[in-house]
Amino acid sequence: MHEGSPHEVDAAVTDERDDRPDDDQHEPARRKGRRRPADKVYDTLLTQLMSQRIEPGSRVTVDVLARELGVSQTPIRDALNRLEADDLVVRVPNAGYRIPPQITRDRFEDMLEARLLLEPAAARKAAERASSKQLARLRTVLDEMAALSDGHAAYGEFGLLDAAFHDLVATSGGNRVIHEALARMHAHVHLFRLVYDAQVTDLATNEHEEVLAAVAARDPDAAAYAMRRHILLSGERIRRLFETGADDRETTRG
Ligand SMILES: [Zn+2]
Numbered sequence: 532m533h534e535g536s537p538h539e540v541d542a543a544v545t546d547e548r549d550d551r552p553d554d555d556q557h558e559p560a561r562r563k564g565r566r567r568p569a570d571k572v573y574d575t576l577l578t579q580l581m582s583q584r585i586e587p588g589s590r591v592t593v594d595v596l597a598r599e600l601g602v603s604q605t606p607i608r609d610a611l612n613r614l615e616a617d618d619l620v621v622r623v624p625n626a627g628y629r630i631p632p633q634i635t636r637d638r639f640e641d642m643l644e645a646r647l648l649l650e651p652a653a654a655r656k657a658a659e660r661a662s663s664k665q666l667a668r669l670r671t672v673l674d675e676m677a678a679l680s681d682g683h684a685a686y687g688e689f690g691l692l693d694a695a696f697h698d699l700v701a702t703s704g705g706n707r708v709i710h711e712a713l714a715r716m717h718a719h720v721h722l723f724r725l726v727y728d729a730q731v732t733d734l735a736t737n738e739h740e741e742v743l744a745a746v747a748a749r750d751p752d753a754a755a756y757a758m759r760r761h762i763l764l765s766g767e768r769i770r771r772l773f774e775t776g777a778d779d780r781e782t783t784r785g
Pocket of ligand 1: 693696697735739761
């Protein structure tokens with residue numbers, strides 16, 4: 532990889548980066564403006580998972596969701612199939628779907644370790660080769676996050692945008708294997724499901740700005756550092772909540 536020689540790589544790609552066609556196939560669906568009903572349902576269900584409107588251990592059925600969301604059963608089925616493939620719901624024969632339990636402390640630590648291996652590398656490459664269009668999209672996601680209000684519903688929305696931001700950094704880095712590995716991990720869904728902490732959103736905002744500033748400044752070292760710092764700090768915030776235990780989690784609302 533290019534870890535040891537960021538400047539050589541930087542020089543090699545600088546002249547052509549704005550001419551490169553955007554890799555739209557790998558952009559998150561929500562950024563494309565041509566979203567199918569099933570994509571919207573999928574995002575809505577992710578938001579509800581992250582804001583704990585759908586609780587771990589509970590059941591959901593196609594009928595009830597179709598009524599609640601005011602759409603037909605087909606997009607609900609499509610979205611649930613996708614969630615099942617992502618291990619975010621479990622199909623129960625003749626009884627709809629079960630919401631799996633939250634991740635364990637061990638899984639949380641493993642996920643953090645994997646993200647620390649992949650995401651700073653992705654941010655480094657994004658600083659080297661993000662197109663101006665991708666930089667503009669990253670800016671838009673952070674602006675959308677900043678515009679969110681407080682509260683549980685917005686927390687889920689924040690989670691979705693947080694995931695979109697990290698996904699875009701990975702896409703901008705251009706390594707599809709890294710992007711796919713991160714996408715498959717669904718780190719944000721699992722992490723946001725663990726806790727509700729309004730403070731998390733404010734603190735993460737500054738860290739995201741640092742990542743984008745470094746990527747936009749074409750500074751691979753600073754981008755890798757800012758991403759590493761963000762993952763370590765957000766991991767620390769969640770670890771603290773693990774340690775205070777489930778009973779105290781609600782008191783951290785701000
Ligand atoms: Zn983040």
